[in-house]
Amino acid sequence: MSPSLHIVLVEPEIPPNTGNIARLCGCTGAALHLVHPLGFSVDDRSLKRAGLDYWQYLDVTHHDSWQQLRSSLDGNRNWYGMSSKASTSFWDVTYSHGDVLVFGPETRGLSAAILAEIQPLTVPMRADAPVRSLNLATVCGITLFEALRQLKADR
Numbered sequence: 117m118s119p120s121l122h123i124v125l126v127e128p129e130i131p132p133n134t135g136n137i138a139r140l141c142g143c144t145g146a147a148l149h150l151v152h153p154l155g156f157s158v159d160d161r162s163l164k165r166a167g168l169d170y171w172q173y174l175d176v177t178h179h180d181s182w183q184q185l186r187s188s189l190d191g192n193r194n195w196y197g198m199s200s201k202a203s204t205s206f207w208d209v210t211y212s213h214g215d216v217l218v219f220g221p222e223t224r225g226l227s228a229a230i231l232a233e234i235q236p237l238t239v240p241m242r243a244d245a246p247v248r249s250l251n252l253a254t255v256c257g258i259t260l261f262e263a264l265r266q267l268k269a270d271r
Contacts, residue, residue, distance in 0.1 A: 118214065119145055119146055119147035119175055119214075120145060120146065120213050120214070120264070120267055121144075121146045121147070121211075121213075121214070121215055121216075121217060121260065121263055121264070121267075122146065122147045122149060122189060122193075122214070122215070122216040122217065123137060123140075123141055123146050123147065123148050123149065123217050123219070123256060123260065124149040124151060124185060124216055124217065124218040124219065125137060125148070125149070125150050125151065125219050125252075126151040126182060126218060126219065126220050126221065126226060126230065127151060127152070127153060127154065127155065127220070127221045128150065128154060128155060128156075128219075128221060128222070128252070129154075129155030129156070129221050129222045129223060130155065130156075130222050130252070131156045132253075133222060133251065133252045133253045134150070134154075134156075136253040137219075137252070137253050137256050137257075138170065138171065138174055138176065139170045140253070140256060140257055140260060141174055141175070141176075142170030142171075142173040142174050143170070144260060144261075144264060145175075146260060147175040147176075147177070148174055148175065148176040148177070149176075149177050149178075149179060149185055149189075150176065150177070150178050150179065151179045151181065151182055151184075151185050152178060152179065152180050152181070155221070182230060186233075189216060191214075192214075193212075193214050193215060193216050194209075194211070194212055194215045194216070194235070195215075195216045195218060195233070195234035195235065196209065196215065196216065196217050196218065196234060196235050196236075196237050196259075197218040197219075197220070197226045197230060197231050197234040197235065197236050197237065198217070198218065198219050198220075198226070198236075198237055198238065198239070198255055198256075198259060199220070199225055199226055199231055199236045199237070199238060200225065200238060200248060200249045201225075201236070201238070202231075202236035202237050202238040203236075203238070204235070204236065204237050204238065205237065205238060205239070205240050206237040206238065206239055206258070206259050206262055207240075207262065208237075209235070209237065210266065211262070211263035211266045211267060212267075213267060215263060216234075217256070217259055217260060217263065218230070218234060219252055219255065219256055222252050225249075237259070239255055239258055239259070
């Protein structure tokens, strides 16, 4: 059975974030795609600890580049990229089975080149917030569960 959604982490930098997202994917059945280079070793203890013992339940694929990922997931899919600079809310789209949710490196986000290839979305925050962004694992969880909520309602 193919995964209902694909989570893509482009060049993730912080092992516990990736571990938490892996755990999220293990619990929801979403496929996890890691686009290299990674900012850590996949043998990192904090990565494994954050993912707990869910690694054997994951559908995880490593990609050498963004282009390789795009080639491997070609087909009729919606591609959404999360960015604090986007104007469209993640609430304002209709998700479909097989959609791809893309998240960038923690310190710099998705590049303009990648955002130009996909539909950028944002998680709304209050305009006067003293912080500029949410944690990567938090945004991934919020977005994934909104997509899953819509897919469940679609059944």
